[in-house]
Amino acid sequence: MVLTHVDSEPAGVYGRLLAERGWRVEEVRVASYTDPRPPVSLRGVDALVVMGGPGTVSGLHPGNSGECRLIEEAVLRGIPYWGVCLGAQLLAAATGGACVRGDGPEVGHVPVALTAAGHGDPVLAEWAAVFGGEDGCPTVMAWHSDTFRLPAHAELLAGSARYPHAFRVGSSAYGIQFHLEVTAALARQWLADVSYRQAAEHSLGADRVAAFLAEHERRQAGLEHQARVLMGTWLERVTADLTAAASG
Template sequence: MTRDVLALRHVPFEDLGLLAPLLGARDYRTSYLDVPIEPITPEAALRPDLLVVLGGPVGVYEDDAYPFLRAEKEAVRARVRAGLPTLGVCLGAQLVATALGADVVATGRTEIGYAPLTLTDEGCRSVLAPLDGVPVLHWHGDEFAVPEGADRLAHTPGFPNQAFGAGPHVLGLQFHLEADHARIEQWLVGHAHELATAGIDPGRVRADAAAHGPRLAEAAVRVFERWLDEIPQPSR
């Protein structure tokens, strides 16, 4: 049975990446909605079998500067309140956390590059277990609180909340499992100003992508496969 996945995209190069072929192999029909320029409604967010909310270089609290966020937050809120399968990545995870009533704040610091996570006890028992000891791609400065009733799954020294799960339907990841290390140059160019502002050498990120990317890709595939296996299947 063909199923539909809708990906809410904020910048072109932060797309489904490694997740796209996995979805195709499971007969998901994928479409993108570029949220800054295309209208998003609660009805549209409720329609697909799976909603993926991708990353982007803005903050969920910047409604005045980026008014599209108001409609996006309303749509994501309708989705998670309906208990429908939803994956949030970086900004997407922050939008999901906000929809579930949690705070998201600017930290005044950045975490960019490849570094390992520490899984919580719940994280070790979760779909994230394959990430134990594996450097993942971080690219954020904001931080979400774990929503009430959700499980805190991972942390790093600078960011105590890196992932949460809210039942089998909802997974929020502050880091980028979906990013294809073979396409890291798009990230380095697209976020060149942020890298320069943070004093981060793009050559180091490039080298780490080559060193850690293949192992991370294998672990990411296992995580996504496990989560897709666990989310409830549609009855329609």
């Protein structure tokens, strides 16, 4: 199941990869992450993917968010989870951490370094081995203002110079702050939105926005390749676990 919050932040490459791998993708639009009612039931759900959205969730109280309670239930039941940007922040809040306001927007193509836990993680380590280059730090696209504080039992896996960017709760719940699923067309759509563009101008400077978009167009194929390797590795583990559970 894929939860989205706005038309402008679809599953993108991740959604296409799920379909290509033979997953039946049910997409559900969440009207508001502050709605106290859970947006869906987890009955029959083998994996949960939660995408991003605009606005701020800093200070969100998980007890007042049906979506957070749904995510908490998924983690407690061992349902594999893949959260992107807002989806990562909600995972942190739902499992004992918090969504918090950052010290300013982070927009651009930034290197992310793996932590010691990241180098030992079966999903992140393979991705970094393929795309890390000489310094071992893959370059990703970031576009966010909020960030997260991790629960005590989570493993921080990667971060940029400014923010944490990837973590794991348990064995199969991943929060990914950065964007690999965003095409150049979607980036142009974001820049046409006042709030998205303001974040970009605040982070990059108004005179650098066009250069950022040109760089994203140049990097698009490589970012899609990263998305396929990163999520693909997670899906292989998820599929193997589901197969083992079915046969056991």
